[in-house]
Amino acid sequence: AMLRQVLARGRPALGGRGLAGRALSTEIQKVGVVGLGLMGHGIVQVSAWEGFDVVAVEKEQKFLDLGVDRIDQSIAKVLKSTEKRKPDMLPEVEATAAAAKARIEYSTDLGALADCDVVIEAIVEDMAVKTPLYQSLNEICKPETILATNTSSLPVQLMADASGRLDRTVGLHFFNPVQMMKLVEVVKLETTAPEVFDACMAYSKAIKKVPVSCLDTPGFIVNRLLVPAMAQAMLMVDRGDASIEDIDTAMQLGAGHPMGPLTLADYVGLDTCMFILQGWVDNFPDEPAFIVPECLKAKIAEGKLGRKSGEGFFKWDGMKRL
Ligand SMILES: NC(=O)c1ccc[n+]([C@@H]2O[C@H](COP(=O)([O-])OP(=O)(O)OC[C@H]3O[C@@H](n4cnc5c(N)ncnc54)[C@H](O)[C@@H]3O)[C@@H](O)[C@H]2O)c1
Incomplete structure (x- = not known):
């Protein structure tokens, strides 16, 4: 699946955006992801693949190890499939994969997220677990950091209330498997600052997804x-x-x-x-x-x-x- 994306995208050795893309791009350059489960590991992978620096955080070393494994295995699948179907492209894709891996910093310390431009939360769907995380993120992250939740069924407003960052909280709702599914729902609160929304739309496009936007209503659109x-x-x-x-x-x-x-x-x-x-x-x-x-x-x-x-x-x- 990732191979199809790679091939469709062309010139993968440039790592997606390349230098020109970066100069033109939005304020989002460094992406944090919390939770490297089914969804989070995919968000890390596609972001790093498209040239973003990524900080990937899990709560404990054993879960971090699992997350690293998931990402490495998913990248290995891309390489294996390239070798089988487009062997002439293998060196290029290998270079992209190596560059992507080198852009990922792994940590069990939320402090590593301090200077990220956006932190995407993809932890368990439980407000009792999410609330303290948003409180910590508000304390740890620089004031400009956008906080984005991948929640499927909880109101994004609850995350904004927990963090206190009413103008800098959005939903970034990815679909499973993240590596394959093109859609991202960008969920806007009434208090979300326009430049925050614009930055999230631009980031979604930069990782080769198709963003749609909607208000904070149950289930969003899909x-x-x-x-x-x-x-x-x-x-x-x-x-x-x-x-x-x-x-x-x-x-x-x-x-x-x-x-x-x-x-x-x-x-x-x-x-x-x-x-x-x-x-x-x-x-x-x-x-x-x-x-x-x-x-x-x-x-x-x-x-x-x-x-x-x-x-x-x-x-x-x-x-x-x-
Ligand atoms: N599974 C889907 O199809 C899907 C689709 C879209 C959105 N979502 C949403 O994405 C989020 C994650 O879902 P998932 O399916 O990836 O879950 P998952 O259980 O596969 O992964 C969650 C990860 O978060 C980690 N985690 C839990 N608490 C943490 C904390 N305090 N700090 C750091 N890491 C922590 C866990 O160790 C685990 O690895 C949920 O909000 C869910 O609603 C899921």
Whole structure:
């Protein structure tokens, strides 16, 4: 996947922006990332690949080691795939990869983020864990540092309130896998300074993503439309309107979706779907699109969490739906 990006982009040995790009570019030059899990490691990789200096932070050495591994393995995959499909480009891509790795500073100390222009937070989706982090970031980072959250389901306003940086907080919502998915939702608070928003749009473009912007509403754009569609598909299952297979086939072939809503729910994880929907139901009881279907509760009670547990609405063998 990364290879396709590399090839599409052309001239990877220049490391993306090159010197001219940097001179023209925004105020964001140094990017901090906190949390090197599923999302954070990808954000580190694409930022370093496109020429940004990156400070990558985890809470403990063992998680930092895991993060380094994830990034190294993902870069190794790009090289392996280049070797197989475009061997003549291998030296160039190897040089880009080496330059990208050299731009990443790893640390377990939040202090390493002090002079970053933006810090992107990609830690667990739990406000009790995020709040103290934003308080620390406000104390540690220079006054200009923009604080950006990758949260999928929490209000960005909570991060701004926790940090006190009402004018310098945004959402930068990436999609999984970050290396492949082109979209970034740039979430603007009413208090976000225009130059902060502009800098985040420019950074998103500089890492070869397509930014869209929206206000701080539940689910932003994509999840506000996708998650209720998954819930509606589950309600059809509850009512017996159609079979699981037919619902998904219909949305693939009739609506042109790459996967049906129930396959997507399995892919995301049924516990994650439940977590998002229940949070919305609790916080927005008057929104009829937010509802927890019975079949979702039942699957979870049976320990069927989707792809990661081997079974949800469908049975799975690793990444493959059976
Ligand atoms: N998984 C997705 O598809 C997806 C998509 C878009 C956005 N998000 C959002 O991104 C964020 C991260 O999700 P993820 O799936 O990458 O989670 P993850 O569990 O894979 O990774 C989270 C990482 O954060 C680290 N961490 C936890 N507390 C920390 C702290 N105080 N300081 C430093 N590091 C800490 C953990 O060690 C872990 O490595 C969440 O807010 C989530 O809502 C997830």
